Amino acid sequence: MKSSNVFYLVYTLSLLLGLLCVIFVITWSKGYRGGFAWDGSAKMFNWHPVCMVTGLVVIYGNAILVYRLPFTWSSSKLILKLVHATLNLGALSLAVIGLLAAFGFHNKMHIPNLYSMHSWVGFIAVILFGLQWLLGFLCFLLPCTPLWLRAAYRDVHVFFGLCILAMTVASCLSGINEKLIFVLNAPNSTASYKKLPPEAYLANILGVLLLCFSLTIAWMLLKREWQRPNLHASALSDATEPLLTED
Structure with a gap:
């Protein structure tokens, strides 16, 4: 099977996993935790896992893949950068x-x-994500940015992109576990966490789905056969040509 076909199989799997992550976190928050509101109650808190999973994991993971999709390789780099920045801004807004x-x-x-x-890792991840977006905008979308700075920051940007994804997934997993301990071991709970009631099964499966989603993203990013052709030439072009030009 051709490498591109395998890529699209893995990419389709990642889309399915991402969709399941969003469905499971909404189902958990609505079906077991009472739904949503914006009044300071527990229903207000339910927006927290939904926004974090949807934004900082699923949307962010897909934003990272913009440059990996074979059908985008012939597209303008400016368009790809704008799509990448817009998806990341949406993820940051949800965060x-x-x-x-x-x-x-x-x-x-x-x-x-x-x-x-959980809160420490998650809060640091959001701060780093915000800085990552701001620095990425300043370095890669402003035509007045010095070329040497853009070239120097490129590898740092890629490195911290993967680090932030790992941190957000770690924060989500610890947050799921923390929430289950709080609500299922509370005095008014009908079944403790150790008895694995349906809510615990659903939330644990959500954690496994998040882990599998992040692994498929990492696989697509790190597999050399699936990197953009002429990667070094592309990096040199990014470092020496004006950003707001069509190429």
């Missing part, structure tokens, strides 16, 4: 909404903010 939902709920219920490993 901010997710943070506001969590902080709003905590403040209304007088729960401390940023005390767990």
